[in-house]
Amino acid sequence: MDNPNLNLTPQLAVDVRNVTKTFGIGETKTVALKSVNFEARQGELLMVVGPSGCGKTTLLSVVAGTLNFEEGEIDVFGSSLHRLKPAQITEFRKRNIGFIFQQFNLIPTLNAVENVSVPLLIGGMARRAAEEKAAAIMKKVGLGEKIKARPYDLSGGQQQRVAIARALVHEPRLIICDEPTSALDSETGHCIMELLYEVARSPQCCVIIVTHDNRVFQYADRMTEMEDGRVRRVHENPARKNGSAASLLVPV
Amino acid sequence: MYHVALRMLLGDRPKYIMLVSGLTFAALLMSQQCGVFFGLLSWTTSHMRNMRASIWVVDPKVEQINEVKPLRDTDVNRVRSVVGVAYAAPMYAGLMQARMADGGFKQVQIVGLDAATMVGRPGNILAGRLEDLRLPSSVMIDTDAVVKLSIGRSHPLKIGDVFEINDREARIIGICKGAKSWTGAPYIFTTYEQALRFAPPQRKMLSFVVAEPAQGLTAAQVARKIEKETGLKAFTEEEFFWSTIWWYFKNTGIPTSFGTTILLGLLVGIAVSGQTFYSFVLENTRHLAALKAMGASNGLLARMLLLQALTVGLIGYGLGIGLASLLGFIFLNKGQPPFFMPYQLPLATFGLIFLICIFAALLGIRRVAKLEAAIVFRG
Ligand SMILES: Nc1ncnc2c1ncn2[C@@H]1O[C@H](COP(=O)(O)OP(=O)(O)OP(=O)(O)O)[C@@H](O)[C@H]1O
Ligand SMILES: [Mg+2]
Numbered sequence: 053m054d055n056p057n058l059n060l061t062p063q064l065a066v067d068v069r070n071v072t073k074t075f076g077i078g079e080t081k082t083v084a085l086k087s088v089n090f091e092a093r094q095g096e097l098l099m100v101v102g103p104s105g106c107g108k109t110t111l112l113s114v115v116a117g118t119l120n121f122e123e124g125e126i127d128v129f130g131s132s133l134h135r136l137k138p139a140q141i142t143e144f145r146k147r148n149i150g151f152i153f154q155q156f157n158l159i160p161t162l163n164a165v166e167n168v169s170v171p172l173l174i175g176g177m178a179r180r181a182a183e184e185k186a187a188a189i190m191k192k193v194g195l196g197e198k199i200k201a202r203p204y205d206l207s208g209g210q211q212q213r214v215a216i217a218r219a220l221v222h223e224p225r226l227i228i229c230d231e232p233t234s235a236l237d238s239e240t241g242h243c244i245m246e247l248l249y250e251v252a253r254s255p256q257c258c259v260i261i262v263t264h265d266n267r268v269f270q271y272a273d274r275m276t277e278m279e280d281g282r283v284r285r286v287h288e289n290p291a292r293k294n295g296s297a298a299s300l301l302v303p304v
Numbered sequence: 305m306y307h308v309a310l311r312m313l314l315g316d317r318p319k320y321i322m323l324v325s326g327l328t329f330a331a332l333l334m335s336q337q338c339g340v341f342f343g344l345l346s347w348t349t350s351h352m353r354n355m356r357a358s359i360w361v362v363d364p365k366v367e368q369i370n371e372v373k374p375l376r377d378t379d380v381n382r383v384r385s386v387v388g389v390a391y392a393a394p395m396y397a398g399l400m401q402a403r404m405a406d407g408g409f410k411q412v413q414i415v416g417l418d419a420a421t422m423v424g425r426p427g428n429i430l431a432g433r434l435e436d437l438r439l440p441s442s443v444m445i446d447t448d449a450v451v452k453l454s455i456g457r458s459h460p461l462k463i464g465d466v467f468e469i470n471d472r473e474a475r476i477i478g479i480c481k482g483a484k485s486w487t488g489a490p491y492i493f494t495t496y497e498q499a500l501r502f503a504p505p506q507r508k509m510l511s512f513v514v515a516e517p518a519q520g521l522t523a524a525q526v527a528r529k530i531e532k533e534t535g536l537k538a539f540t541e542e543e544f545f546w547s548t549i550w551w552y553f554k555n556t557g558i559p560t561s562f563g564t565t566i567l568l569g570l571l572v573g574i575a576v577s578g579q580t581f582y583s584f585v586l587e588n589t590r591h592l593a594a595l596k597a598m599g600a601s602n603g604l605l606a607r608m609l610l611l612q613a614l615t616v617g618l619i620g621y622g623l624g625i626g627l628a629s630l631l632g633f634i635f636l637n638k639g640q641p642p643f644f645m646p647y648q649l650p651l652a653t654f655g656l657i658f659l660i661c662i663f664a665a666l667l668g669i670r671r672v673a674k675l676e677a678a679i680v681f682r683g
Binding site: 107112113116118119139142143144145149151153157159160162166170172173174175177179227242298 | 305307308311312314315375495590591594595597598599600601602604676678680681682
């Protein structure tokens with residue numbers, strides 16, 4: 053690591069060592085991750101930035117256990133993903149990971165609280181209990197009034213808050229977000245980031261956000277810069293919360 | 305998660321309706337066509353239900369009951385002389401023209417019964433007495449004949465009324481209820497001698513010899529004995545029934561044409577529901593991938609898809625069988641086309657619809673099993 057401030061190594065949430073991921077074969081072969089090393093700590097909000105096509109989403113996917121990889125090792129909260137069988141990885145995702153997507157990915161035929169309850173249902177909780185818990189978490193993200201609303205009747209920001217509630221409802225320790233604010237206006241983006249920033253304050257958790265959106269860089273505890281399938285630079289965010297980090301990193 | 309699966313299904317109205325209607329159509333087509341087919345086949349053996357006898361003796365070339373090759377009059381006695389025959393009687397069966405009040409003609413099925421034994425007598429007499437058949441020119445007509453021959457009359461035919469069969473007077477002494485015949489001709493019962501008077505004279509007039517086995521012997525044993533000793537062909541009731549059905553199977557295009565329609569129903573069911581369900585799965589790929597990312601196992605997703613497929617299957621089956629039964633009910637009330645739905649038919653239809661749904665679900669399950677959860681991150 054090129055940052056001298058990192059010498060007191062807090063507990064790691066995610067530890068990626070020499071991971072390589074290739075897509076396709078022959079002429080169309082793309083090496084999306086080239087022996088990547090990457091760390092995320094417990095209790096931090098980590099942003100991953102870099103030009104389009106540099107492998108950010110791919111990195112997020114392998115860390116979340118939604119994409120397999122050929123080489124290297126990944127530990128997430130002590131579980132070694134490279135050693136788990138597919139069924140075990142599914143089980144691992146179910147318990148440990150919350151997902152937030154750029155396009156929200158809510159199921160349109162379910163209302164908000166039903167959408168939020170899905171991870172609990174997948175975990176085997178009964179419907180009523182799951183929806184009660186989901187309603188409680190919706191209040192926390194400020195959507196107590198919109199419990200019965202359909203995704204189509206909600207604004208983009210409200211939908212993303214439903215998605216955040218869904219990502220948090222089963223109390224996962226790792227929250228994975230790919231471009232959570234890019235589809236939102238700046239003010240709504242800030243609201244969303246405030247919520248995620250709060251989550252990252254609990255010492256057991258870790259929030260990893262891939263973003264191009266320099267309006268929200270200020271929320272990062274640390275930044276990981278990627279380029280061409282590699283991590284180029286990791287640094288503490290000097291402009292944290294109050295200042296603007298945009299001056300530090302301008303994505304291509 | 306199962307209510308989530310149902311909500312996803314019901315939420316997609318167009319696909320849901322498409323799936324249900326495809327399966328309804330398949331269930332309707334298969335069960336309704338089978339019902340008409342069975343009805344038609346049952347019509348071919350209506351003689352056996354209207355004239356009951358344990359043993360039917362016919363010309364050696366006869367294979368089915370609607371095909372009459374007259375025997376010699378002496379054949380009755382030859383059958384009677386076979387040891388093991390309790391009694392044997394002549395029977396006439398033939399189509400003739402009945403004149404209606406408006407001057408038109410209607411084809412009728414004349415059955416001539418042995419006046420002494422009345423073997424083959426109608427089973428369900430609604431009005432009148434069978435003995436009165438022995439009176440000159442007497443006939444007992446079935447309810448179908450009442451409807452068909454009353455055309456042009458001020459009131460429906462009743463006991464005491466007179467009409468003409470082959471220009472000879474026939475007096476109604478009774479009304480019975482019977483199974484519909486293959487030709488659509490209503491049944492008219494009379495004595496053997498009277499039937500011969502109605503019929504145009506021919507060298508040989510005896511259609512069947514009907515016989516009963518002596519006590520302690522089975523119909524089959526006696527039938528074989530009759531065949532050996534007389535050189536005629538003898539069927540038990542059951543043998544004649546299946547021989548008749550089988551004859552229509554082999555010698556008419558009926559099974560092929562119905563079989564084609566039924567197969568069509570099956571194929572349409574498979575094609576429409578398989579294709580619609582698959583595109584339903586494709587359109588929900590993002591959501592299914594998101595569920596997978598959130599930790600839903602392949603097994604859980606497979607069960608959800610099965611539930612969705614079987615739900616539309618059950619609804620489609622219910623509607624299809626319901627409609628088929630309704631149509632059948634209307635047919636039976638109208639008297640045609642033929643319709644017969646044995647309990648095996650809804651069961652078999654259910655089995656086929658079930659298989660169609662399993663097939664459709666498997667297409668989706670295969671797709672979902674291969675699905676990369678990581679695609680949820682892609683735009
Ligand atoms: N499923 C795939 N099949 C083939 N190539 C892929 C696949 N997914 C990603 N790639 C390739 O891998 C490389 C990294 O892609 P990735 O999506 O991780 O980039 P990214 O940093 O997230 O880009 P963006 O900022 O545009 O989202 C790209 O060259 C991309 O074309
Ligand atoms: Mg990306």
